[in-house]
Amino acid sequence: MKINLKRVILGIILILICISSASIISAYSIDSMEIQGGCISTGSGLEDKTYATIYVGEEYTGADVLIQIYYSRDGSQLNPGNKVPKTVDSLGCIEVPSANAFKYYPDLAEINLYDSDGYLIDSRDVSLSIHSGEQTFGDFYGSSSSSSSYSSSSSSGSSSSSGDGSTTTYHSGTSNSYVGNSNTGKFHAPGCDSVDKMKPSNKVYFSSRDEAISRGYSPCGRCSP
Known part of the structure; x- marks a missing residue:
């Protein structure tokens, strides 16, 4: 049986890349991950969901986490805040759409970040203006923003x-x-x-x-x- 040398070499390269990526992630302890900033966006229609992009840093690319976001308006919770399993993307972000559309625009988002075992890593409360559109907070994509106020740890x-x-x-x-x-x-x-x-x-x-x-x-x- 002939062995395809090119495929063998390609397989070895892919294995080395995977090992290297795993080493990079392990070099940055998940316990030290922080919610550095992000963007929360809501459309103008009643059927529009709310979308959150949470920035934790490119060094955590590929890390598996659980994220939970409670949205509220005037102290009344708008969603159940289920924990959602996510993987940090290549930009160091976690994309989280709401499960349903909300009847009211939220004025507060409480973001809780957990490791894959369910232990709390970080949390952040973000105050939102009551309108549609994008609202950024904190250090988003490496650029400090203050278009919405927040209370940090x-x-x-x-x-x-x-x-x-x-x-x-x-x-x-x-x-x-x-x-x-x-x-x-x-x-x-x-x-x-x-x-x-x-x-x-x-x-x-x-x-x-x-x-x-x-x-x-x-x-x-x-x-x-």
């Missing part, structure tokens, strides 16, 4: 307001009742779903809300600790 504060003008109230808390995520820089109330999804090695405990903020952690946008 490095921000801090003692209170926040919702779209209807009401002030968010916080849990009183008890000893060690606040749980921080050292990877995302956010802290949570003990009953928050995010606490159960954290890696144990990323959990940091605080005796008070003030302690969490003084150490540079910002409150979770969902549980409002």
Whole structure:
């Protein structure tokens, strides 16, 4: 039986490329992946879905992740926020269309990024203007943008307001009742779903809300600790 030398060589080259790509991805720990920026777009029709492009960096090309985006308007959630398996594309982006069209334009998008095992890697809340079209945030394709405001994991504060003008109230808390995520820089109330999804090695405990903020952690946008 004759062996096609060209095919053998081509096969070896492809194997080497795959090994090289895997090495590059492993060189950048998925745990250090961050939501650097992105673009959220909504059409003008009631039947139009909302599309999100989340930028995490080209160094993570080929990485498998789970992404979850909650859209809301005036504090009311517009979608169930299912976790969707995605692969980072060659531009370092994750493309996420909404499952359905929304009756209202969202004014907030909460983006949660998980590894393939379901552990929370990073999260980011993005405030949106109530209109159709594209709205970019953060460092998108390597270019800093501020066309929509956002609260990042490095921000801090003692209170926040919702779209209807009401002030968010916080849990009183008890000893060690606040749980921080050292990877995302956010802290949570003990009953928050995010606490159960954290890696144990990323959990940091605080005796008070003030302690969490003084150490540079910002409150979770969902549980409002």
